[in-house]
Amino acid sequence: MSVGYKSIQWNRQKLIYDLILWASVAAYIAIFMAVTKGIDSNLDIRGVQIRAYGSAAFLLLHVILSIGPLSRLSPKFHPLLFNRRHMGVTMFFLALIHVVGLNLPGLPLKTTGALTWYHDFGNLDPLVSLFVGNSHYGDFIQFPFEILGVGALAIFFVMAATSHDFWLVNLTAPIWKALHMGVYVAYGLLVGHVVLGALQSNRHPAMTVAVGVGLVWIVGLHLLAGSREIKQDKATLSPSDDGFVDVGTVAEIPDNRAKVVTISGERVAVFKYDGKISAVSNVCQHQNGPLGEGKVIDGCITCPWHGYQYLPDCGASPPPFTERIPTFDVRLAGDGQGPVEDQRIFVRAIPNAPGTHVDPAVI
Amino acid sequence: MDGVGVAIAETLIKIVRGYLFAGLVFSVPFVIFGIQRVDPSVKGWNVLFRVLILPGLSVFWPLFAVRLVRGKRHPVERTAHRLAAQSASHP
Numbered sequence: 001m002s003v004g005y006k007s008i009q010w011n012r013q014k015l016i017y018d019l020i021l022w023a024s025v026a027a028y029i030a031i032f033m034a035v036t037k038g039i040d041s042n043l044d045i046r047g048v049q050i051r052a053y054g055s056a057a058f059l060l061l062h063v064i065l066s067i068g069p070l071s072r073l074s075p076k077f078h079p080l081l082f083n084r085r086h087m088g089v090t091m092f093f094l095a096l097i098h099v100v101g102l103n104l105p106g107l108p109l110k111t112t113g114a115l116t117w118y119h120d121f122g123n124l125d126p127l128v129s130l131f132v133g134n135s136h137y138g139d140f141i142q143f144p145f146e147i148l149g150v151g152a153l154a155i156f157f158v159m160a161a162t163s164h165d166f167w168l169v170n171l172t173a174p175i176w177k178a179l180h181m182g183v184y185v186a187y188g189l190l191v192g193h194v195v196l197g198a199l200q201s202n203r204h205p206a207m208t209v210a211v212g213v214g215l216v217w218i219v220g221l222h223l224l225a226g227s228r229e230i231k232q233d234k235a236t237l238s239p240s241d242d243g244f245v246d247v248g249t250v251a252e253i254p255d256n257r258a259k260v261v262t263i264s265g266e267r268v269a270v271f272k273y274d275g276k277i278s279a280v281s282n283v284c285q286h287q288n289g290p291l292g293e294g295k296v297i298d299g300c301i302t303c304p305w306h307g308y309q310y311l312p313d314c315g316a317s318p319p320p321f322t323e324r325i326p327t328f329d330v331r332l333a334g335d336g337q338g339p340v341e342d343q344r345i346f347v348r349a350i351p352n353a354p355g356t357h358v359d360p361a362v363i
Numbered sequence: 364m365d366g367v368g369v370a371i372a373e374t375l376i377k378i379v380r381g382y383l384f385a386g387l388v389f390s391v392p393f394v395i396f397g398i399q400r401v402d403p404s405v406k407g408w409n410v411l412f413r414v415l416i417l418p419g420l421s422v423f424w425p426l427f428a429v430r431l432v433r434g435k436r437h438p439v440e441r442t443a444h445r446l447a448a449q450s451a452s453h454p
Contacts, residue, residue, distance in 0.1 A: 004404055007411035124369065131372040161419035166412075170402055171423075172440035265443035281444040288442075322404075326444040350451045351444040 005166055017083040021090060028056050046112040050098055051198070053111065057094035058190055062214050064088055065187060069225035075293060078304050085163045088183075092160035095153050114146075145196035148189040155186040165286070173288045191215060236262045239349035244331065250277065250363055251341035258301075260292035263349050268328060270345060271296060271312050276360035278312035279328035279347045285354075286323065316355040324355030332361045386421030389428060393420065401430045402437050 010018075032052040036043060064087050070077040101113030119129040130150065136142035159180050168176050194211055237245045247261045253272040260267050260282055267282035269292030280301065282292045289305030296302070300309035300318060310317055310325055317323040329348035334340070340363050352358060394413040398405045405412075420427060430436070439445070 004406040005409065005412050007409055007415055125373070125376075127376055128369060128372045131376075132368050135368065157418070158422060161422060164412075164415055164419070166402070166405075166416050167419055169404065170427075170437040172438055174440050174442065264447045268444075281442065283442050283444070285440065288440075326448045351448040353448045353452055354439075354445060356448075 005164070009165075013079075014083050014086070017079075018086050021087055025056055025060065025090065025094065028059070029053065032056070046117055049111040050114050050117055053094050054098035054114070054198075057091050057098060058194060060087065060091040060094065061183075061187060061190065062218060064091060065183065065218050066221055069221040072225040072229065075304065081305055088156075089160045089163055092153075092156040095156055099149070099153060118146075141196065141200065143192075143196055145193045145200075148193040148196070152186040152189040152193065155182045155189075159183060159186075168287060173283075173285065177288060187218065232260070233262050233267070236265075239263075243350060244329075244346040244348050247279075247345050247347050249341065250332070250343045250345060253277075253345075256296040258292040258294075260290070261347070263328075263347060264351060267292065268347060269301070270330070270347060271301060272363075273299075273312060275363045276312075277330050277332065277345055277363065278358065278360045279330050280310065280312065280315045281326040281328075281351060281354075283325065284308050284323075285325055291325075313360050314355055314357040326351035326354050327356050327358045328352065329358055330361040332363065383421050386424040387417070389424045390417050390420035393424075393427060393431070397427075397431050401427060401435065 029052045032055060033045075033048050036048045036051070037045070064084060067077060067080045067084055067087075071081045097111060097113065099113050099115050101116055102109060102111045115126045115130060119126040119133060122129065124132070130146055131144075134142070134144035134146065136144065159182065162171070162176065162179065171179065191211065199208055199211065237247065239245045245261070245263050247263075247268075247270055248259060250272065253259045253270065256271075256273050258269040258271045260269055262268070267290070268279050269282040269290075270277060270279045271292075273296040280291065282290055284291050284303040284305065286303065286306055286308040289303045289308070291301055291303055291310070294302045294304040296312065297309075299311070301312050302309050308317065308323060309321075310323065313327075315325040315327040328351055331346050332343045333346060334343035343363065345361070394417065398413075
């Protein structure tokens with residue numbers, strides 16, 4: 001939360017997350033190289049390294065792209081979402097090593113990149129050679145697949161370079177998210193890069209099937225999660241004459257949890273806690289996470305994505321933090337004879353300015 | 364590819380390199396002296412934080428140059444509820 005920026009916000013959970021991530025990547029690269037050399041010991045180790053890092057990045061991209069929709073389908077995947085940005089930056093560096101290699105002074109691990117391996121033999125600058133080496137721009141199968149990879153790498157660079165919270169604040173979350181949606185363009189470019197590159201030089205059916213299964217998995221998962229989201233947003237509630245919207249009964253909301261409804265073009269999270277009802281905009285100011293899927297912890301609405309917190313009655317982060325979200329007037333109505341849990345909750349359709357205190361409705 | 368293609372590729376690469384270099388020239392003094400004017404949440408002298416945002420600043424430097432010159436801070440996000448609340452308080 002933005003009381004001041006840290007370079008990298010590591011805590012115990014994030015460190016464990018990163019260690020598992022990096023160990024998995026290292027194990028994958030080692031296994032890839034051992035298996036490939038085992039299949040054909042005549043292969044040049046440098047070419048195998050390029051494939052190992054490239055395929056590791058491509059595989060990791062599938063994992064990264066799966067986390068979002070899986071989290072929409074089940075909260076069990078939220079822990080994976082918690083530190084996904086480190087996964088994205090790791091993926092960028094794997095792709096970068098695939099292209100330029102790794103040759104840092106003092107680092108024993110050295111690899112050759114595709115730029116040197118394929119484009120550093122003539123008079124041309126390797127970077128220029130990358131763009132002009134294959135000029136079949138009008139041909140589908142012979143299309144210079146390297147260009148597709150360059151496009152994807154450029155997108156990954158912008159995403160990695162803007163992964164710090166500083167960028168969320170300075171670009172604002174909606175623009176930052178729109179920028180990072182470029183990952184889908186990058187994925188499309190990479191599928192083209194692999195299909196027109198690696199799959200043309202190595203036509204083993206298993207590789208083609210693997211790329212196809214990956215594509216179907218990513219597209220299918222997004223369609224499934226997206227259809228659920230659209231269905232929820234279509235159920236927009238309209239206000240009655242007094243400007244309030246009937247959002248359901250008290251009994252529908254578990255303690256310290258929320259019911260999410262769509263009012264005024266956006267989702268509203270209606271929380272029940274300590275015998276009270278408060279309603280806030282569902283959109284976390286940090287990364288626009290779904291606050292209504294979080295819970296009230298230590299008296300604060302806690303975002304399920306990264307733990308940003310807001311006081312339910314005013315939509316402001318507890319001091320010294322400064323985030324604020326819109327709040328909504330709430331009232332309860334019942335016939336006065338039935339159980340309190342049958343009371344109906346009414347939320348005013350017009351939101352209050354971010355951070356505005358609203359008296360909770362007492363059950 | 365013919366010489367024209369090579370010349371186009373070389374020119375485009377030079378333009379991109381020039382843009383990023385100009386960004387670096389702007390960004391290094393900006394992260395030391397100017398950043399707190401556009402984002403008051405930048406506090407203290409965390410060197411690694413400043414280094415980490417340098418690549419992004421080299422891309423988005425015109426945005427920060429404009430904010431610095433105009434004396435503006437980072438904006439607040441615009442969501443449907445924020446806009447509705449704003450128009451309700453300023454009809």
